[in-house]
Amino acid sequence: MNRKWAIVVCIVGLGAFLRATVSLHAYSGADKPPMFGDFEAQRHWQEITVNLPTRDWYRNTTDNDLLYWGLDYPPLTAYHSWMCGKVAQLVDPGFVALHTSRGISSAAHKFFMRLTVLLADILIYLPAVYWGCSAVWKRTHIDIVPASWKVLHLILAMSFPGQILIDNGHFQYNNISLGLTIWATVCLLHDRLFLASFLFTLALNYKQMSLYHALPFFFYLLAKCLPGGRNKLSISDALGRLLRIGVIVIVTFTLLWLPWLRDVDDLKQVLVRVFPINRGLFEDKVANFWCTFNTIFKFKDAIPKEKMALYCLSTTLISVLPCGINLFFRPTKENFLLSLINTSLGFFLFSFQVHEKSILLAAIPILLYFPFDPITCLWLLEIATFSMVPLLQKDGLFTAFFGTSGNLFAKYSPEVVDESDGCGGKFSVIVVSPQFEGKAHLQRHRLVNSALAEELKAIHAFSQKTYTPAQWKDVAK
Numbered sequence: 001m002n003r004k005w006a007i008v009v010c011i012v013g014l015g016a017f018l019r020a021t022v023s024l025h026a027y028s029g030a031d032k033p034p035m036f037g038d039f040e041a042q043r044h045w046q047e048i049t050v051n052l053p054t055r056d057w058y059r060n061t062t063d064n065d066l067l068y069w070g071l072d073y074p075p076l077t078a079y080h081s082w083m084c085g086k087v088a089q090l091v092d093p094g095f096v097a098l099h100t101s102r103g104i105s106s107a108a109h110k111f112f113m114r115l116t117v118l119l120a121d122i123l124i125y126l127p128a129v130y131w132g133c134s135a136v137w138k139r140t141h142i143d144i145v146p147a148s149w150k151v152l153h154l155i156l157a158m159s160f161p162g163q164i165l166i167d168n169g170h171f172q173y174n175n176i177s178l179g180l181t182i183w184a185t186v187c188l189l190h191d192r193l194f195l196a197s198f199l200f201t202l203a204l205n206y207k208q209m210s211l212y213h214a215l216p217f218f219f220y221l222l223a224k225c226l227p228g229g230r231n232k233l234s235i236s237d238a239l240g241r242l243l244r245i246g247v248i249v250i251v252t253f254t255l256l257w258l259p260w261l262r263d264v265d266d267l268k269q270v271l272v273r274v275f276p277i278n279r280g281l282f283e284d285k286v287a288n289f290w291c292t293f294n295t296i297f298k299f300k301d302a303i304p305k306e307k308m309a310l311y312c313l314s315t316t317l318i319s320v321l322p323c324g325i326n327l328f329f330r331p332t333k334e335n336f337l338l339s340l341i342n343t344s345l346g347f348f349l350f351s352f353q354v355h356e357k358s359i360l361l362a363a364i365p366i367l368l369y370f371p372f373d374p375i376t377c378l379w380l381l382e383i384a385t386f387s388m389v390p391l392l393q394k395d396g397l398f399t400a401f402f403g404t405s406g407n408l409f410a411k412y413s414p415e416v417v418d419e420s421d422g423c424g425g426k427f428s429v430i431v432v433s434p435q436f437e438g439k440a441h442l443q444r445h446r447l448v449n450s451a452l453a454e455e456l457k458a459i460h461a462f463s464q465k466t467y468t469p470a471q472w473k474d475v476a477k
Contacts (some may be wrong), residue, residue, distance in 0.1 A: 005145040007151060012126050017403060019121055019168040023114040026396035036103055037395070039171040043104070043113060047096040047319030050079055054259040055266050058273045063098060072273045073254045076205040085118050117167055117175065125175035128182035129157045129367075136368050139189040140333045149371060156378075157367045161404035162385040166357050169397045177207040178364050184217070184234050185340070185368065189333050191223055197245045201252040212347040212361040212441040216339035219324045221225065221245055277305055279353055281312070286356050287347045287387035294423030307381035312352035316446065319346035334372065342364035356391045359384045426461040436468045
């Protein structure tokens with residue numbers, strides 16, 4: 001094994017170790033009857049899918065009380081629950097026994113459930129994160145990234161506290177839908193449009209929240225299907241590409257939804273469960289627009305849910321369409337990553353039925369974009385994790401939160417030295433940026449001074465050293 005892969009294996013191992021460690025902490029609804037929490041919801045879906053016929057998975061029956069954690073995710077989640085349930089029956093049928101397994105909390109069952117999440121991390125999410133970071137380094141127009149920055153980026157991506165605390169602590173399988181989305185992004189960055197379409201369709205069919213990322217994929221793929229010089233496609237080739245992408249999406253949806261397509265009422269029931277208007281505007285304490293201003297004007301009480309859903313749709317589209325249209329006319333890979341960030345944040349801030357955990361959908365593209373703007377991305381990731389503190393505190397994960405996120409900023413240490421004995425009047429800095437390519441030292445210094453114009457007003461002495469990434473790579477050897 002060469003040095004590069006040894007480093008990669010160590011970093012991936014660190015990510016797996018952190019996840020296994022957080023798994024030892026509490027989880028959602030632990031010992032809190034009668035509903036328990038998300039841990040019980042995931043277990044209950046296994047119980048339902050292995051014991052009931054497919055058409056009853058989303059239907060209220062004597063054996064499937066939808067008021068007790070009724071299945072409300074798309075079919076791919078249901079199939080995954082069925083697979084886990086079948087394995088659970090082999091390990092201990094009592095894990096998923098119909099009715100009698102509710103609220104089970106044995107040590108063996110906790111170990112089994114935690115292991116299913118960790119296996120999803122190892123098989124889907126962690127490999128996707130590595131190849132996602134690698135694709136950003138290789139396939140975007142970012143300048144040469146020094147090896148030390150690649151290591152830093154990979155460590156941050158593998159050990160991002162938000163995803164670990166929710167999946168391995170609170171308990172969910174976001175790692176599967178997010179992993180599939182990252183794999184789709186990898187394929188798109190490598191210009192494998194058909195495979196990207198297939199993988200993102202899988203993500204949509206695992207969790208409907210993947211709609212947060214749907215518009216960037218739509219606009220980018222549509223832009224890549226235009227005839228002309230940019231894509232070097234004739235009209236017939238462009239139409240053929242568009243039709244093949246459409247067929248891939250339609251066939252994938254059809255196969256996954258087939259058990260419910262035979263009856264219109266069955267299909268309607270699944271759609272009602274997947275898009276539950278009756279559940280309301282937001283849940284618990286969400287750091288978005290509606291929850292914040294609900295403290296001033298009670299949107300949830302004053303406006304009917306159906307009208308509020310339309311208002312949310314309108315405000316969401318207004319917030320996200322500009323970056324989607326920009327991506328359509330300027331379909332670069334960097335713009336695609338930016339559009340993923342902006343669109344997912346727009347959905348989080350303004351859409352209907354938002355959870356605290358939905359911020360992870362914005363955090364993942366921010367992780368990938370890190371090499372372009374490290375400081376901003378780091379702050380956004382820290383804020384994203386902090387926004388879930390009320391949920392984590394309720395789950396008894398406060399210690400795990402501090403343990404995983406307390407050293408987040410330690411992973412990125414820009415060279416800033418206070419030479420004024422603490423009075424803040426004299427600083428020296430080292431700045432590394434791809435924007436310095438082809439510029440003389442004076443031009444570089446002017447760029448830095450312009451960026452720090454307000455801060456420099458309060459500083460008496462300021463010295464700087466500026467490097468391109470390639471120059472810094474040589475200096476850091």
